[in-house]
Every structure is written in C-alpha cells, then in structure tokens.
Amino acid sequence: MKAGETINGYTILEDFKVVGAGLSKWTFAARGGREFFIKEFLSPTYPDDDAPGSEKTKAKKRARCAAFEAHHRGLQKVLAPLSAYGGNLIVTLDFFRWGAKYYKVTEKVEAEGLSGGDVAAFDFRTQLVLMKSVAHSLKILHDLRIVHGDLKPSNILIKRTELGYTSKLIDFDSSYVAGSPPPAEEIVGTINYYSPELLGYIQEAGVTAGELGVASDLFALGLIFTEFLTGAPPPFDAATYHEPAVAIRSGEMLRIPRAGIAPELADLVDAMLSAEPARRPTIAQVHSALMAIRPPEHDEKTSPTTTAPPTALRGKGVRTGRRASGTGPTPPSRLVGKLLRKFNDRTRS
Template identity: 35%
Template sequence: MSYQKGDVIAEKYIVTRDFDSANGGQCQWGFAVYNGKEYFVKKFLSPVFPGKNAPGSEKGKQKRRDQCEQFAIKQLAIQQALSACGTGGSVVVMVDFFKYGDEYGEHYFKVCEKIDTSSLSKEIHTLEPKKRLFVMLTAAGALKILHSNGVIHLDLKPDNILIKEWEGKQVAKIIDFDSSILEGEVISAEFLVGDPVYYSPEFAKHIATAGETPAPTKKSDIFSLGLILCQYWTGNRPFVLGDYTYAHEAILNGKKLEIPSIKTKSKLSGSLIDKNPLDVEIRKLIGSMLKFNHEERPDINEVQKQLKELYNKGFLADTKENKNKLVMNIMNKL
C-alpha cells in the first residue's frame, strides 16, 4: 500500500504528501503531520513482520519474525548511539520507530524531523567561495558528530546531505542511517549497502569478496566525503583516466584521481588563472581524503580542522593585509 494525502498511519500521523519511492531504494517516503508538526516519514518495504494470517509455514514466518527483530534492534542501536545529538542539529535523528499494518503483515516506519532544504543542494559549486567553504565545513562537522558517537554512515552522498538555509548561510545536515553500522560491529557483507558511486575502494572490495577482506571503517566515510567535497567545490567528481564508471574502480586498478581545479579572474588583468592559492589548498585536502590506503587518509577531526582554518583565515578577516597573509601562508606550503 502506498499512502496518499489524508491517510492516517498508526492512528496518529496524517499524511500531507503522497508517498513515493523516489531516491528511496527499498523504501517509500512522504510527509505527515502530528500534533501540529510536520515530519518526514519513511516506510520500509522490507522486511515485513508476518501477521497471524500471513501466508507460509509457521517455521518460515518465525524466521521472518526473527529477521525483523534483528532489523529493529539495529535501527534502535543506531538511534541510541545518536541520542546525544538531540533534534535540530547537524544530524537528522529518528524521533519515532514502529511497525504498522494488519493481520497479514506489518511494515516498519521511521519518523524524523522535516527539514526545509535549500534549492541549491545540487549547486553548491555555484556559490561564492566563502559560502561554498562554509557548507563543506558544516558537512565535515556533521560527520564528526557521527564518528564521535561511534557511527559509520556508509552511504554518504549528496542526497543524504541536506542543505538548509540558516541566517543567510547554507548549512549541511546528514540524514539516512539505514545503511549505517556501529564501529566494531560485525555484519555480513551481504547486508552492507550504499551507492557504488561513493564507495571507498576497501568498501567495494569487501562487498566484492563477500567479506573476505577487512570491513569498512570510519575512513570509508572520509573517502565518500572527499568525493562530495570535490563536487561542492568544483562542480564535478574527480576525473579518471580510462574507462571506469566509479572512482573506486580506478583506484583499485592503480589509476589516479585528478581533482578539477578552479579558474579565477585576476584582479589585475581580468584573465583566468589556475593557481588560486585557496583552491590549491582545498584540492590538496580533498586529495588526501581520496588516498587508496585508508590509513593515510585524515580522520574527520583533521578534515574539519583544516577546513576551519582555511575558512577563518580566508574569510573572517576581510582586510587586504590578512588576505595577502593567507596567500603567502598557503603558497609557502606548496
């Protein structure tokens, strides 16, 4: 059943937007209101908890019930790990989780706060550098909250980082923890899912070998975030020489990723120049996040620290003297 506007879920959530499966994978989603507040509601198409009148043998139904219980336990464990985040922050946490249906079967539902997102979610690269870098900084800050609470997202992509207008700025909020795991959690490779476009090489290899290689860690999120920051800053993911669909494919075959550069106009001549010091430094950071060896990638604390330093040095002080100092400091590092 696909819920439509006006339907009521679990006797309390009144649907305000028809449910659909756009970008939802094995889910349907829509909006619903409860006690005067509107929420984002996700309906999981699988697993389905079999009711007393569900088809199949009792043994088969019990197996499905056990699978459902494990699913629920994992969802609640992630929620517990993120409980310290509260609501309204950089991590959009679950506020309700339940199963609902009839005597034939019940689907699981997840409820989160509704975020009024910016129309620029796909066009961060079109913002002026100051605003662009601020989005990148807040995205790193959101991931830092996850990693500080022992959560590995494993499905970071632009669709799972919402952009919200806040005091004239665009800030990032991370959503969708359906594929997330807790640090140190042992889980079969067949249950690890995500978007292959943003897989780290070790995550892709772990899945391809059915779990025979080491499981992904927080550093896998760093690789995914590196691809996203590249899009935010340049408008494109890294370039790859050769016939490869995904970045991880190229890296696993010994190819290098090329971070696009940003051309800016010279104030003196008006011509386009490539050696923009801020661009060089940001591309250097992104490149470190995309290293093949996950141990050589910075952790999220270092990523956020570097972005914060670049933002503070470059934009909090707007005097010509400080801008010149920024240029000299960055050039001295090259």
C-alpha cells in the same frame, strides 16, 4: 497509506513517494501541531499468523525483522542525545511497526534542491560553510566510532538560513559501528560514493569486516567536496571503470582538479581520496583544516542569494545543473598546510 489517513498518531499529508531504487517510500505527516518526514520501509515485512508461507519461513522473516528493529532502535538510542530538533544532524525521532511495515520519523527540513554543481557555483565563503557543517556533523558520528555508510549529496540537505546556508546530514539507515558492518549481501547504498575498501568487502575481494572503518566515509566525503568545489567528480577513466572505487582498486589515482583551488585545500581533498584508508585524514583533522581557512574578501562566483526559493522535498527532488564559473578562492591559511604535513608525517612513521 493515503493522504488524510493516520498511522500511529501521524496524519499523512501527501501520498507516499518512492525513494531511489524503490527500497522505501516517504512523505510528510503532522502530529501535535508539527510536521515531520516519515519513511516507509518496503523490506523487511513482518509476517503475522495469517501470512502465507510455512511456519519455518515465517520464523526466518521474524528473525530478520528482529535484527532490523534492533539495528534501528540501537542507532536511535545512541544518536538521540547528540542532536536537538533543528540541529544539523537529522536523527530518528520515532521508529515503529504498523501492521507488516516499518516506519521511521525525522524532523522535516525545508531544504533547497541543490546538486554538487549548484554548490560549485556559489562563492567560496558559502562552500566553506557547507563543508564545515558537514564535517562537524560527521565528526559527531565518528567520535562514537559510527560509520555513516551512505554519504552522498542527496543525504546532505542544504537549508537556507538568515545568514546564508547550512547543511543537514540525514539517513543513517546504513550506519554501523566501525569494524562491524552488516554482511556483504546486506550492504545498500550508492556505488558512485563507495570507498575502495567497501567495494572490496562487497565483492569479497580480500577485504574483511574489520577493515571497514570511519575512513570509508572520508573517501566519500572527498568525492562530495570535489563536487562542491568543481561541479563534478574527480576525473578518472569512467568509460573503463564507471565508478571511482572501481578505478582506485584498478590502480588509478584520484585527484581534485587544481585549477582555481588553493593548493592547501586541494592537498586536503587529495588526502581524503587516498586508496589506503590509513593515509586519509580523520574527520577531526578535516574539520580543523577547514576551520583554519579564511575566505577571500571578494569572490566573483555566484552569490547564493540568487538561487531558487527553498522547497520542502528534502533535496530528493529535481536537481538543477549550474556549474562553477572557474574563478577560485585565494589560498587559505598556512595552518591547513601545517595540519596536512603533521598528518603525512604520522602516516609515514
């Protein structure tokens, strides 16, 4: 499909661009006076009667397509009532097959092209708003026992608002019901943000499907929050293990650097990075703890009003590399510590 062509009523505004490792392509399209984000899946493809291959091969491909359709339509049906147009949970508005290819349509977000390092340069008040909005969006999923399955900074779009910034949670293609993930060989995502149990499941290292629950998202979110607050992942022996989940499964313990981070907030993130899923707080506990924090009156970090103008690239374009100045927030409310103590008491009982 090229710019100017129409597909299922959507007029393509730009040529499609390849996403990530090349599993899909995306662009923007217009319909009914409104612009949308549209994604083309490169796999699976539906074989028609004239497609090459034996009938047995085509039957297998059609069965895979049927499962793919059921997964996406099921998620669309469940999530549609939970987010209005303009909300912070960017759900599927339309899903269809056009010829051999499948397409997904969502709201277009005018997002900033910001990395974790960019967020780390913001004042703490802005960082806190972004963390709260991400946690709230994820809580909507977890209340339904839905695992996002592919949490990473590029799936958290940062949008400028009249009052500052907010975050938009996107891309539920890898989502599944807690305890019922897809087969290990069908798992896709970014290994940098895998939880240790997800990695163990993929590697068939003694982790069963039933052990993959919403806590897997909490580990990924702990990594993201560390980047938001410090500009980098938590330190570990990257030369040996390469990825955080590999380090955890090899016996390392991940901790957020304490310099400039209030102890109560550092304790919260550390709990999210626990090797054992049962020892991680729930997203409701994380959200409650963040809501209890009161930012300082004055913050010497970079004001978010000095960032570059927004783009329409949904946060998937070139990232800048600003790093934190090293000045941290004053300690948050004692209520955060109380929430953590209650959580730790529960896990020890």
